[in-house]
Amino acid sequence: MTASGTTPAATPQRRMVPLVPALMFIALVVAVVGSLGAPLITSVAGEFDVSLAAAQWTLTAPLLVGAVATPVLGRLGTGPRRRQVILATLAVVVVGSLLTVVPPSFGWLLAGRVAQGAGLGLTALMMGVARDHLPGERSGPTIALLSVASTVGIGVGYPLAGLLTDVAGLRAAYGLGLLITAVALAAAWWSVPQPPAGRASAVDVPGATLLGGGLIALLLTISRTTVWTDHPALAAALLAVAAALLGAWVHRERRSPAPLVDLALLRNPAVAGANAVMLLGGIGMYLLLTLVTRYVQTPRSAGYGFGVDVFVAGLVLVPFSALGFAGGKLVPPLRKRLAPATVLAVGGAAVLAALILFALTRGRLWLSFAVMGVLGLGVGVFSAAIPAAILAVTPTEETSSAMSFNQVVRSVGFSVGSALGGLTLAAATPTGATFPTDTGYTTAAWLGAGAMAVTVVTALTLRQASRRDRRDPAARSSLLG
Known part of the structure; x- marks a missing residue:
């Protein structure tokens, strides 16, 4: 059933x-x-x-x-x-x-x-x-x-x-x-x-237009870091446009008989919390992914890095993918013992550990492989636990719509993480220099660790909210509308 x-x-x-x-x-x-x-x-x-x-x-x-x-x-x-x-x-x-x-x-x-x-x-x-x-x-x-x-x-x-x-x-x-x-x-x-x-x-075409325009303005602003460094006024204007379009989209969706995304589902703490966790977690995940791949390709003449080519940099990601799938396989047995929100917290904690490891020690190439392995394990657990948290309260026929919204949230989180890393490294690049200082990577890693710490706390808070919801059927019914 x-x-x-x-x-x-x-x-x-x-x-x-x-x-x-x-x-x-x-x-x-x-x-x-x-x-x-x-x-x-x-x-x-x-x-x-x-x-x-x-x-x-x-x-x-x-x-x-x-x-x-x-x-x-x-x-x-x-x-x-x-x-x-x-x-x-x-x-x-x-x-x-x-x-x-x-x-x-x-x-x-x-x-x-x-x-x-x-x-x-x-x-x-x-x-x-x-x-x-x-x-x-x-x-x-x-x-x-x-x-x-x-x-x-x-x-x-x-x-x-x-x-x-x-x-x-x-x-x-x-x-x-x-x-x-x-x-x-x-x-x-x-x-x-x-x-x-x-x-x-039925596709709400005006709603899709508003959402599409808002997402393009938002993702352009946060994915193109040079806009912030070279044209800060334009970046602020794009953010304002994105906020206006997305606000208009929410207003329309709440009144549409056939909404593009059923926003009523977000009234449930499990769905809203899981999407919030995905947004925050996506920031930390993608920030570290971009930091490591950039770090290992930095030539040693910069005072750090390993100067590897694109192929070796790609090999650094192999532990990420391999242990990511292994982490996904761990979720079913974990869910027999732990609540979905707790499993989310476990995955987030592994990503947090990878960020801290990179921040503290990265002087050997094999450590980059190790960091990517720990990151992959956490991402695998995290990604596999998200659908269970959302679909537990989502009607079967709304599966594709609910998960598509979560995929959009993930994309925004990834873009913010990439932009955060890029802006931090740009700020740590001395005038006239090609590469940022090594401390720029440390700062960026700690910023990602902060995002993941908030992610873990949010997941644990979601766990407490889910417990209260199970104890109060009347509240659950009202949340589901």
Whole structure:
């Protein structure tokens, strides 16, 4: 039985066998492709004779598109055409991947990356498929691992892209994206079933426009750190625009008969708390991820760092991905002993430990591998525990929408973490110098540790609120409306 009291829809046997690996593969692919631009920025700048700032858009643009597409796809995923939406989105991603392999110009490459960004909204739909078509004892662990894959998959593409670029050039690295997205489309065609009958979904187009505009203004402001350093007035104006658009969106959603996101769910402490924890936790997670990858590539002439190439820097992320999946596997047995909010606190504490370790000692390359392993373990536990906290009080038919909102919150947290790290290191860079001082990394790590400490406290507070809610059924009913 599901949270809404319905039984998962029967799925034809020919689809049941490959369904779970297909869902996992699709979630991993969209995460890998979305982050594929990170290790290739320098190569793109050289290949197309553009500035590094321009090449950076091959990473920024798909992330912006993904943030806007996620809530729209999440709402479409609640309706009767979820399978068609998944296939159409993956087809767009495949076309975008083709454009990145054979681009006649930088503009076509950027267009391909924009199309690839649409796939970042698919993870929430994979969760909806799992909840609808898998038995309860399998759907929960599968959804948890889908959440893990959408995060730790970032560390899978980095070393592969770096190796392929070193061996065969830029187009070979993007060719990897074309290959795996084509396979993902084929897997979805074979495995993803139709949703249960009797569902309806309508996209609130004005609401989607307000949310999309607000998210673009917000993420542009916090992801482009040079805006704050070079044009602070513009940055403040963009934040004001974002606040106005998002405020108008909330006002509309609360009165819409078919809201893009059911904001009434946020009245429940479990849902609101889990999203707050995801926002704060995302800041600390991504801040450390960017700090370590930048630190290990800094040449020794700066007085610190190891001067490794892109491929070795990618290998540093392998423990992050491997222990991330291991951490996700730990969540089901942990949940038999601990409340979901407590498991969140455990994951947050591991990320906090990784930040403190990096702040205190990083003088050996092997310590970077160790820090990434501890971070991956914490992120795996954290990411796998989030869906359980949210879906415990979410109707089955709202799974895709609720988790898509959480994915947007995660994206904002990641962007804030990346921007916080970048601004801190920029402030620690002496005038005329290329690299920040070593103390800049220490300061940034302690800022991330502060964010994670607040995350752990928030998770424990959520645990106490959940206990009170269970003791007071009347209060629970009022919260659920």
